[in-house]
Amino acid sequence: MSLDHVPAPNVYDAEPIPAAARAEIDRLLLSGDLFRYTAPADAPVALLEREFADLMGTKYALAVSSCSAALFLSLEALGLPKGAKVLIPAFTFAAVPSSIVHAGMQPVLCEVGENYRIDIDDFLVKLPGVDAVMISHMRGHTSDMDAIMKACDAVGVPVIEDAAHSLGTIWNGRKIGTIGKVGCFSFQSYKLVNAGEGGILITDDADVVARAVIMSGAYEHNWKKHKGPNGQNDPELAEAFARWQNKLPLYNLRMQNLSAAVIRPQLPEVARRVRDGRSNHDYVAELLNGSAWLNVPDALDPEDRAPDSIQFNLVGFETDAQARAFADAAAARGVKVQVFGLSEDNARAFWNWQFIPGRLPDLPRTRAMLMRACDVRLPARLQKQDLDFIASALIDAAEEIKGARAA
Ligand SMILES: *Cc1c(COP(=O)(O)O)cnc(C)c1O
Numbered sequence: 001m002s003l004d005h006v007p008a009p010n011v012y013d014a015e016p017i018p019a020a021a022r023a024e025i026d027r028l029l030l031s032g033d034l035f036r037y038t039a040p041a042d043a044p045v046a047l048l049e050r051e052f053a054d055l056m057g058t059k060y061a062l063a064v065s066s067c068s069a070a071l072f073l074s075l076e077a078l079g080l081p082k083g084a085k086v087l088i089p090a091f092t093f094a095a096v097p098s099s100i101v102h103a104g105m106q107p108v109l110c111e112v113g114e115n116y117r118i119d120i121d122d123f124l125v126k127l128p129g130v131d132a133v134m135i136s137h138m139r140g141h142t143s144d145m146d147a148i149m150k151a152c153d154a155v156g157v158p159v160i161e162d163a164a165h166s167l168g169t170i171w172n173g174r175k176i177g178t179i180g181k182v183g184c185f186s187f188q189s190y191k192l193v194n195a196g197e198g199g200i201l202i203t204d205d206a207d208v209v210a211r212a213v214i215m216s217g218a219y220e221h222n223w224k225k226h227k228g229p230n231g232q233n234d235p236e237l238a239e240a241f242a243r244w245q246n247k248l249p250l251y252n253l254r255m256q257n258l259s260a261a262v263i264r265p266q267l268p269e270v271a272r273r274v275r276d277g278r279s280n281h282d283y284v285a286e287l288l289n290g291s292a293w294l295n296v297p298d299a300l301d302p303e304d305r306a307p308d309s310i311q312f313n314l315v316g317f318e319t320d321a322q323a324r325a326f327a328d329a330a331a332a333r334g335v336k337v338q339v340f341g342l343s344e345d346n347a348r349a350f351w352n353w354q355f356i357p358g359r360l361p362d363l364p365r366t367r368a369m370l371m372r373a374c375d376v377r378l379p380a381r382l383q384k385q386d387l388d389f390i391a392s393a394l395i396d397a398a399e400e401i402k403g404a405r406a407a
Helices: 020-031 044-056 067-077 095-102 120-126 145-155 206-217 235-244 257-289 320-332 364-372 384-402
Strands: 060-064 085-089 106-110 132-136 159-162 182-186 199-203 309-314 373-377
Touching (some): 044 060, 044 199, 060 067, 060 206, 067 095, 067 182, 067 206, 085 095, 120 145, 132 145, 145 159, 206 235, 257 309, 257 384, 320 364, 320 384, 364 373
Parallel strands (some): 085 106, 132 159, 159 182
Antiparallel strands (some): 182 199
């Protein structure tokens, strides 16, 4: 197969925003109505919240400025004391421990295995003494949520799901983000739905959402514009708002109407993006797994993935220099590979989270994984020739370093 004439695919460009967004943005620009709480009802942000809650099958949604803001507000909304310990996987994005530090709490890291999922044995060792758990479905990889929920429910520890990069993933028939007490999603440009920036949290808990709504910046009686399921008045929610009136700080992490106008017409595209992203991923995974030097770990059985990138491990690369040479050889073929633990100051390498109070723990299993785990973007819009190009470049780069066949 000769791909010499095909240019390297651009994996950074986004899909165009659906045309319907333009008319709505024009309308908003003409009226100047950009603040979510100006209109008496049905502001674009409020409509987005209702549509997203319906899409996910939850009672409540709160749209905010980022997923990081959603994670921070979730922790604050649980009413945990300052200094509370929050257990997270050691393989995630720096925004996750950052949200915990921002809330005045202490991240506790647990090991992640070669398959990018939480090491349940280490999770169970670290769980006692923890006040909350934040499960980051990093790069859309789902850890064993049955084991995690069973252990957390048994000791009454609340679970927040960081589903920033996991919209559309299904675990045992349940939508990711609806399994824990709160689920948080991102609309930053590299996620499935692109608004540049933005985030949303979902929950069925009226008290949690009321607290989060107020702290997100629903000052005075703006919370009256937040309704229950189907846009109906919700007595439980109204009671919760009354209970927390004037009792909570206002952090002003609101979403504005222009962001909602960009997001809403993308929601009907989610199912297609998930389907295409999954088939693209699985196609490339099969090609890579045909090489003795590359391994794409299997998803756990109960998981249906929604990937927009691919992660794989280098097999038999004894030295960091060999792993670096692989990344260089792939780059020379037009495909950018990030080896999580080898790229300088990587925000997904836990040893770079030096802002965490206290001594950074060592997590040898996670560290070993990060030193050989590779990351390549694979957006849903790529075509078969792009996928072939990427897979060939990766396989050829591995063979350039390690030889044509395994010893
Ligand atoms: C992108 C991302 C975040 C942060 O989302 P923002 O909206 O940029 O704050 C958090 N966690 C994971 C796993 C992410 O991929």
